[in-house]
Amino acid sequence: MDDPFEIDEFAASPEMRLADAPVSAPDYLANLNAEQREAVETLDGPLLVLAGAGTGKTRVLTTRLAHLLQVKAQTEHLHPQQILAVTFTNRAAKEMQERVAHALGHPVEGWWLGTFHSLAARLLRRHAELIGLQSNFSILDSDDQVRLLKQIMDAEQIDQKKWPAKQLMGIIQRWKDKGLSPDRVNESVEFANGGAKYLYKVYQQRLSVLNAADFGDLLLHCLTLFQKHPEILRRYQETFRYILVDEYQDTNVAQYLWLRALAMVHRNICCVGDDDQAIYSWRGAEVGNILRFESDFPGAKVVKLEQNYRSTPHILAAASKLITFNDGRLGKELWTELDTGEKVFVKGVWDGPAEARLVGEDIEALQSKGIGAAKMAILVRAGFQTREFEERLITLGIPYRVIGGPRFYERHEIRDALAYVRMVAQPDDSLAFERIINVPKRGVGKATLQILHQYSRDQSVSLPMAARDLIGTEELKPKMRQAIGGLLGDFTRWREMLTNRSHVEVLETVLDESGYTDMWRTSKEIEAAGRLENLKELVSAIGEYENLTTFLEHVSLVMENEQNTDQEKVTIMTLHGAKGLEFDYVFLPGWEEGVFPHQRAMDESGVKGLEEERRLAYVGITRARKRATVSYAANRRIYNQWQSALPSRFVDELPDEHIERISDTGLGGHGGNHSPGAWGSDDWMKMPSWADETPRRDSYGSGGSKTGSGGSSTGGERRFASAGWQDRVRKNVIDVKPNGETSYSTNSKSSKYKVGDAVRHRKFGPGTVRAVDGNKLEIDFEDVGTKKVVDSFILPG
DNA sequence: ATGTACAAGATTTTT
DNA sequence: TCTTGTACAT
Numbered sequence: 001m002d003d004p005f006e007i008d009e010f011a012a013s014p015e016m017r018l019a020d021a022p023v024s025a026p027d028y029l030a031n032l033n034a035e036q037r038e039a040v041e042t043l044d045g046p047l048l049v050l051a052g053a054g055t056g057k058t059r060v061l062t063t064r065l066a067h068l069l070q071v072k073a074q075t076e077h078l079h080p081q082q083i084l085a086v087t088f089t090n091r092a093a094k095e096m097q098e099r100v101a102h103a104l105g106h107p108v109e110g111w112w113l114g115t116f117h118s119l120a121a122r123l124l125r126r127h128a129e130l131i132g133l134q135s136n137f138s139i140l141d142s143d144d145q146v147r148l149l150k151q152i153m154d155a156e157q158i159d160q161k162k163w164p165a166k167q168l169m170g171i172i173q174r175w176k177d178k179g180l181s182p183d184r185v186n187e188s189v190e191f192a193n194g195g196a197k198y199l200y201k202v203y204q205q206r207l208s209v210l211n212a213a214d215f216g217d218l219l220l221h222c223l224t225l226f227q228k229h230p231e232i233l234r235r236y237q238e239t240f241r242y243i244l245v246d247e248y249q250d251t252n253v254a255q256y257l258w259l260r261a262l263a264m265v266h267r268n269i270c271c272v273g274d275d276d277q278a279i280y281s282w283r284g285a286e287v288g289n290i291l292r293f294e295s296d297f298p299g300a301k302v303v304k305l306e307q308n309y310r311s312t313p314h315i316l317a318a319a320s321k322l323i324t325f326n327d328g329r330l331g332k333e334l335w336t337e338l339d340t341g342e343k344v345f346v347k348g349v350w351d352g353p354a355e356a357r358l359v360g361e362d363i364e365a366l367q368s369k370g371i372g373a374a375k376m377a378i379l380v381r382a383g384f385q386t387r388e389f390e391e392r393l394i395t396l397g398i399p400y401r402v403i404g405g406p407r408f409y410e411r412h413e414i415r416d417a418l419a420y421v422r423m424v425a426q427p428d429d430s431l432a433f434e435r436i437i438n439v440p441k442r443g444v445g446k447a448t449l450q451i452l453h454q455y456s457r458d459q460s461v462s463l464p465m466a467a468r469d470l471i472g473t474e475e476l477k478p479k480m481r482q483a484i485g486g487l488l489g490d491f492t493r494w495r496e497m498l499t500n501r502s503h504v505e506v507l508e509t510v511l512d513e514s515g516y517t518d519m520w521r522t523s524k525e526i527e528a529a530g531r532l533e534n535l536k537e538l539v540s541a542i543g544e545y546e547n548l549t550t551f552l553e554h555v556s557l558v559m560e561n562e563q564n565t566d567q568e569k570v571t572i573m574t575l576h577g578a579k580g581l582e583f584d585y586v587f588l589p590g591w592e593e594g595v596f597p598h599q600r601a602m603d604e605s606g607v608k609g610l611e612e613e614r615r616l617a618y619v620g621i622t623r624a625r626k627r628a629t630v631s632y633a634a635n636r637r638i639y640n641q642w643q644s645a646l647p648s649r650f651v652d653e654l655p656d657e658h659i660e661r662i663s664d665t666g667l668g669g670h671g672g673n674h675s676p677g678a679w680g681s682d683d684w685m686k687m688p689s690w691a692d693e694t695p696r697r698d699s700y701g702s703g704g705s706k707t708g709s710g711g712s713s714t715g716g717e718r719r720f721a722s723a724g725w726q727d728r729v730r731k732n733v734i735d736v737k738p739n740g741e742t743s744y745s746t747n748s749k750s751s752k753y754k755v756g757d758a759v760r761h762r763k764f765g766p767g768t769v770r771a772v773d774g775n776k777l778e779i780d781f782e783d784v785g786t787k788k789v790v791d792s793f794i795l796p797g
Numbered sequence: 798a799t800g801t802a803c804a805a806g807a808t809t810t811t812t
Numbered sequence: 813t814c815t816t817g818t819a820c821a822t
Contacts, residue, residue, distance in 0.1 A: 117812050215812065283811065382809045445798045557812075576810045598809050640813040
């Protein structure tokens, strides 16, 4: 085995050292107090930086890295390769790379900087054979994982209606997050479903046969490797003299074990995190890691950073207040020296489109003041919410970019093409083989595939191997033998091509000769042209990598959506994606019960889930430097059905003195003294519905006979969301129980009226229903003509 | 082996 | 409502 530790090579090339580094990097510590500064500047020993939002976590990390690379490089000949720096996203890693380069005045190469997964993969590739894989093992994405499990379950004849593969995969991945290999699951998981344990074992065996690893394996295999080969662990422990970890609160148990193992010898581990920003527990993250730090690493210094440099006092106060509704926090008092600034805006609107319009208008207003679009962001809870805003911004002609949307590498044609690449680079990649065996159509169908699977399972070989064996037999029909044999022959040829041609050329040949490009060229699909474009893009992308294996690893682990950031664009992304970022102006739409906090979070994890949602809200608000605008809609279309929604409880939890509630709807006061003109216009959406009357549904509970002007109406303009009715309504609607169950009675999704019904409206009088759209009705009134109204205002005729 | 028809389920968040 | 998967027919 080659010596896996490049560090030894380094020792022979001292010219690589950073002796030429400028002695004083830019002073990133200027804003810390003396004590904090000392702790951060002390480079040896364990250090935990507990930092609130916007207090300069990354800055501390950068400073420390710069100091290491500068001071230690000179005094103790520390080489970058002895540093292990873990960030949470690839984006953060890139940023760190740039920041450090900037601080030192020159780029740094060779250090172990990246996400847990990419670093673990890098380590694992060197020792793959020790844990039963070849070094070119393929990394399965979640899609492949589920497909593989499905195959196994088919073979085991397990009812997938009762036990969906996807769900079981979730259980298995959770075990992996906890660092439990199949053996250890049997020991330590008591109440778990025995079937899942069994499947886990079979799944793992199958992965090994296929020379594949899934995401969780990257870390898990490392742990196994360390356990079985202490001498290897020892060498890495000695190699990594300094370990730095960002976003420590979001590490899972496997990651924690991995870090702890590696940090054991030098103990120079520095972690940075904020327990209030733990938003990944659904992925197995364990906040306990950060709470346990001091006992894990005796003598650890703990620094709390509480001065916020990012947000204005109002924003900070609003976020701080919100997060106090959570229990069990470490607790921090964030403060700032910045000027007061604007209050947090809280806006209620009628429905989703109105919300998008509102945000659009605000953005335009900001732009007309000369503020660049890049300084603004729309942060949504879930991916599907981006669409509304995209549409709006398109019509307004405002440039935007969506981060984390449908990814390039997840597109149909790209996945197919990648399957070809995988088959060339990794001959035993069963899942890739299965994907393309009949794409383009080669007449290979279910029956043939089944025979292959059967054989592959019985003989414990990969699918391509099975095919290779079977085409020599009478098992398959001659036609099939020819088709599959031809394909396998092609792959052999393409693999040979790799030796004397560039991989770009090989990819082009493969796509060409396999008939894949032709398939799309002759396709009648409207999207075919676009797909061909994407394929071209893939070919050019692959050119940026040394070889197919590095390219594939990049695809599975890095998978970032490269976006040119040079242009001024409004950013649209999920709250999760926004972690660690900041913007001057932040829009936080969709703060409605069920959407945010998300219903499923509460259903599945009860109070814990709710608290995580609240932390997410906290993250959202604290992204804003100058202004945060929260908004919620009273009606939202889900599955193309109108549903009325309640403002999020988080809206209530924001402190009144730091927010400014603005209502789109309280135009005419209450009491119904509206001029008929307003009602007759197309502006029906601006109907002051709740000022007058709560949109009442049967499911709200029977008790509430109070209507109208309850709550805090004070004459004149009535605020959109008086706490009164929110509380009243909410208590009847959502009730999170400590055991994790939630009872949630959804508001009626569609109207109880249908076309032709005779109805009456308290202002418009009698009429007939002409059309129904969810709970919106179009009614021909006898006196005032056709109007659109909401059914809650309607009484049976 | 492929295409059609009907039914069921779907929309958290991501390395 | 739309998409996806399954059953059945060709």
